[in-house]
Amino acid sequence: MSLPQPVPPSWKDLGKSSNDLLGKDYYLHGTSLEVKTFTPNNVTFKVAGIRDAKTAVINGDIEAKYADKSHGLTLTNAWTTHNVLRTQVELENQIAKGLKFDVGASLQPDKLAKTTTVNATYKQPGLHTRAALDVFKGPTLTADAVLGRDGFLLGAEASYNVTEGRVTKYSAAVGFSAPEYAVTVHGLGNLSTFAASYYHRVSKDVEAGAKAIYDTKATTSGVSLEVGTKAYLDQAAFVKAKINNAGVLALGYTQALRPGVKASFGIALDTQRLNDAAPTGPAHKVGAHFVFEA
Structure with missing residues (x-):
């Protein structure tokens, strides 16, 4: 008798462990700040901003999120410094279990730019499928599905332009996921770009991962390769490091200063241009990120 199958990850989360290891917690493009506050009636306020190190432009947004967990309802509203208003309404597990x-x-009032997307997600043991309709672009219907059994994963995605009556994009992926490691291979962009990722939890304090990308349409030949690691120094701090085949080395350090206060610092060095005058020159990048929660 086979064991009950867990719900597999969604299409966008295939290879997530490796992507998070190589992509998150590296703050390299300026200084950013995030402040979150929570109210007793399930409302979360978030203010976020970033000052770009190259242009010195400050971009930010303010967001309010209300969650009614008993009725599966979440309402999110946001307003950005680019004068973009965003609204999202989510309803989960009300029509059927696993359906969201x-x-x-x-809306950007000054440019009369608007977007609307309708999404549906259905999750069951061994199955995770999603569909999204972009109302004003096409309209375009995008659907994906991931099947999982005994750790093996098989996924596919396709986009269909309703007006033109044709498939505009398709992708596929296979993978295997276990508690200590995961391997995923993607065929993206109508199978013109191939990506392979690997993640390994070496111990409770050390993680390692790698990602390789081969683009058949790229003007330069060869495979892009990136490897990285994460090490926990203690319960309140960790360091990350990664390097790619172009010789760019990135380092990240995150420290929880106290409950609700976290600081992260990052630096990227082009190891082939270490003789540049200053670490903040065009070949190198530095940044910092601060989070306050109350």
């Missing part, structure tokens, strides 16, 4: 609907819309 959400509608997202944005």
Whole structure:
């Protein structure tokens, strides 16, 4: 008798462990700040901003999220410094168990730019499928599905332009996921770009991962390769490091200063241009990120 199958990850989360290891917690493009506050009636306020190190431009947004867990309802509203208004309404596990609907819309009044996307997600043991309809672009229907059994994963995604009556994009992926490691291979962009990722939890304090990308349409030949690691110094701090085949080395350090306060610092060095005058020159990048929660 086979064991009950868990719900597999969604299409966008295939290879997530490796992507998070190589992509998150590296703050390299300026200084950013995030402040979160929570109210007793399940409302979360978030203010975030970033000052770009190259242009010195400050971009930010303010967001309010209300969650009614008993009715599976979540309402999110946001306003950005680019004068973009965003609204998202989510309804989960009300029509059927494992079924979630959400509608997202944005409006930029000064440019009369607007978007609306209707999404549906259905999750069951061994199956995770999603569909999204972009109302004003096409309209375009995008659907994906991931099947999982005994750790093996098989996924596919396709986009269909309703007006033109044709498939505009398709991708596929296979992988294997276990508690200590995961391997995923993607065929993206109508199978013109291939990506392979690997993640390994070496111990409770050390993680390692790698990602290789081969683009058949790229003007330069060869495979892009990136490897990285994460090490926990203690319960409140960790360091990360990664390097790619172009010789760019990135380092990240995150420290929990106290409950609700976290600071992260990052630096990227082009090891082939270490003789540049200053670490903040065009070949190198530095940044910092601060989070306050109350």
